[in-house]
Amino acid sequence: MTVLRIGQSSDPVFVLCNGRSGSTLLRFLLDAHPELACPPETNLPQLCVQLATVWSLIEGAPLSANRGDEPPEIPEAAIAGVRETMDRMVGSYLERRGKTRYCDKSLGTARFSELLTRVYPEAKFICVYRHPMDVIASGMEACPWGLNGYGFDPYIAATPGNAVLALAHFWMDNVRTALAAEERFPDQCYRLRYEDLVGDPENTAAGLFKFLDVAQVPGISETCFAADRERFGPADYKIWSTSRISQDSVGRGWTVPAGMVAPHVLNEINGMTAKLGYLAV
Numbered sequence: 001m002t003v004l005r006i007g008q009s010s011d012p013v014f015v016l017c018n019g020r021s022g023s024t025l026l027r028f029l030l031d032a033h034p035e036l037a038c039p040p041e042t043n044l045p046q047l048c049v050q051l052a053t054v055w056s057l058i059e060g061a062p063l064s065a066n067r068g069d070e071p072p073e074i075p076e077a078a079i080a081g082v083r084e085t086m087d088r089m090v091g092s093y094l095e096r097r098g099k100t101r102y103c104d105k106s107l108g109t110a111r112f113s114e115l116l117t118r119v120y121p122e123a124k125f126i127c128v129y130r131h132p133m134d135v136i137a138s139g140m141e142a143c144p145w146g147l148n149g150y151g152f153d154p155y156i157a158a159t160p161g162n163a164v165l166a167l168a169h170f171w172m173d174n175v176r177t178a179l180a181a182e183e184r185f186p187d188q189c190y191r192l193r194y195e196d197l198v199g200d201p202e203n204t205a206a207g208l209f210k211f212l213d214v215a216q217v218p219g220i221s222e223t224c225f226a227a228d229r230e231r232f233g234p235a236d237y238k239i240w241s242t243s244r245i246s247q248d249s250v251g252r253g254w255t256v257p258a259g260m261v262a263p264h265v266l267n268e269i270n271g272m273t274a275k276l277g278y279l280a281v
Contacts (some may be wrong), residue, residue: 012090013124014045014113015038015105015126016126016127016177017174019139019142019149020130021135022198023105023128025194030105031230032217034217036099037101038103039093045112046106048086048112048115048119051081052079056071056074056075061078113185124188125188127182127190130193130194131278132172133253133281134251135167136164136171147166152170162260164256164257165260168265172265175276198245198247201245205221
């Protein structure tokens, strides 16, 4: 295990997750570790893409035909510049927090995994999954007046009047991208299911910390709810009134009418649930 000084960052940890997957709880666990600092959503991975695009333009490299997409070719000078910029920001944050390793939990990060491995060749990815029906139920609960935020907007725009189908597409697209990252970078990815995290938080955290090569912290599933967790930025705000990890939300999605999901979408979803060890819908 490499010993780092406070404020000195080893290669970071990126959480690959979608909204309503339990990622805020995971952030609390990561941030409670004495070596790890995991702020609320920063969109730092997307910033890496923006910086790489500008840097590539300055270097004269070809850009993507679609505005906002990652450039097809990113020069090494651009990669080095992005790394230097990120290290400066992250190093300052770690020093202020008294930590040595940065973790980022931003929604939609999976689609940037290839660029992130170029900027940080030794980066680790935690791929977070939750059963699709529970994600749908959680999304409906979080947006009782209509789906918005969490990355839902383009999906409800595509299927107005059918929030269940919209959230099914949302789950399917995000999980497909995360599974692709697992296949592309198997040695750098760790699969974590929400159901395992809430069902056996101590052992699940122990396995995760072993993967990250950091010290074990017995009892972290209770200490993670301490008041020193940062409260700025987007998050699942229910966690501020939470004091223990519970399985209460597991399985609530079975009350959702699955018949509102088109058969071809269900077939694709069930192909993914099989890979993840979930019950088929």
